[in-house]
């Protein structure tokens with residue numbers, strides 16, 4: 013086996029893994045798998061999904077090891093590389109008129125300003141990508157390896173409007189690439205960030221209609237409202253949606269669901285939860301979410317939460333067994349009323365529990381940002397510090413950085429606990445997690 017040009021330094025070897033058994037160590041360099049050069053994580057996943065493998069590795073002293081491996085087909089080797097993509101992250105080539113990164117105040121941690129638009133992150137983490145920096149070579153590899161789903165930020169199917177919205181004169185050229193992916197049967201999901209008087213109304217009708225031509229490869233399309241912070245000076249003027257315009261968006265989307273479902277058996281296009289809260293309308297029933305394909309994008313999260321809370325409440329112990337407890341939940345202003353309703357349901361079953369919901373105003377980004385995921389530690393502390401919060405404060409997991417106990421503004425949960433004089437529990441997004449957190453179960 014000859015030495016290859018692509019080299020990937022191993023950062024960690026997972027305990028108990030195949031790599032550990034083979035005595036691979038941090039600092040070793042992966043050179044090839046089955047004599048194929050590994051360009052990036054796409055290649056790595058593809059070539060290691062085998063029962064018999066030959067892996068070429070260079071040790072720190074320069075010695076090369078050729079290792080023969082027998083394993084289950086999809087079994088991971090247990091190697092972490094210095095870069096999770098096994099390549100540099102690709103930043104985006106757009107200057108979208110609605111980009112939230114452009115609307116962030118200065119002085120936040122550097123990684124929050126990085127504009128990624130990398131199809132490999134779509135595959136690995138579910139990120140939405142515009143495809144504007146994707147070459148034909150990338151498309152070829154996705155098709156060849158049959159990778160998916162690929163999540164695409166469409167915004168519109170009108171090429172000229174897409175160029176304007178993404179502020180990129182090549183942004184209207186992506187549709188042949190999407191067609192190639194769809195024709196090759198690659199699973200796709202789509203997203204439209206809706207900007208008022210820009211890509212809504214007749215433009216949204218056109219986009220939905222055009223996107224049905226990618227069915228069944230394109231499994232779902234979410235429509236989410238643009239987020240507008242108070243830091244928009246010098247940026248393209250955009251108007252927030254209100255209750256009435258949100259209702260119009262819902263009506264349009266639901267009318268398309270009614271057209272599409274009888275023909276394709278899926279509802280296909282979905283308004284994110286935010287629209288229903290903004291319009292003060294009831295959430296769609298569970299069946300209309302087609303198996304919750306875009307939960308991470310805020311589509312159906314609240315419906316699922318409600319269903320899971322009801323399921324959990326149906327299984328509970330008799331009232332008397334729940335210990336007496338008074339807890340508080342802090343959330344964004346948008347979901348506050350919904351959580352209050354849910355809280356009342358929990359209280360009717362667990363009568364020893366008293367629940368208070370605090371809606372946190374977003375002073376950091378501006379009051380029109382109402383989602384819980386953008387609440388900072390400083391707003392939380394400032395607005396709760398004089399409140400009687402009871403025995404414990406519950407926070408939704410999306411208020412902190414994934415896998416860490418840190419808010420967006422770098423304050424930690426411990427900082428907030430100290431400032432508020434209360435213990436804080438982070439609640440995962442499931443309904444059972446919520447009921448258990450409220451009743452004090454582990």
Ligand code: SF4
Pocket residue numbers: 104105106107108110111112113127128129142178
């Ligand atoms: S693709 Fe647009 S919205 Fe996404 S990071 Fe780039 S400029 Fe911002």
